[in-house]
Amino acid sequence: GDSVTQMEGPVTLSEEAFLTINCTYTATGYPSLFWYVQYPGEGLQLLLKATKADDKGSNKGFEATYRKETTSFHLEKGSVQVSDSAVYFCAPPLEYGNKLVFGAGTILRVKS
């Protein structure tokens, strides 16, 4: 079945550093892909999405490009802030019978 592999954390960066969190997927088709963010004490929020191959999703300075040739959807941000400290989840769509909805999540810690 379809699955997603996400970079293990925690990732610790200094403020204004460049961020990359890797995510690769296997899928029989070309599904939409999503990145969610979970801030401490809160539920998951949609960060960005890409609905087809070569599509780029962006929000709050974060970007991810749906790369068909490498089956990847890496999350990037040029300059992280302390407020970006959170857990980030790469997610494939939920399909009937597919119990894997989210990867393990990557903890990001940004130090000032």
Add this chain to the structure above:
Amino acid sequence: DAGVIQSPRHEVTEMGQEVTLRCKPISGHNSLFWYRQTMMRGLELLIYFNNNVPIDDSGMPEDRFSAKMPNASFSTLKIQPSEPRDSAVYFCASRLGLKDSNQPQHFGDGTRLSIL
């Protein structure tokens, strides 16, 4: 717009007691999901409904757990009897459509459950 609403936000109870968690999905969404999140296991899908019908409950850990969706605007997750290992944060999420992969899930703020 109102998001997914969960209640209670926090629940502390003694083992053996019945616990009922509640969820109101976003109006118009026809898929609803219950998750459990712990440090050890991460985010686990327990059960999901489509048009109020349970589609897959294979993630429900054991018979002590049950979930219902009597109508499109309300769902419950019940644990009876509760045990300390059930302590976790329980999330409800809703989505427009099921097989429409362009639609993201919308999460509530969760219920933090502590079983003493």
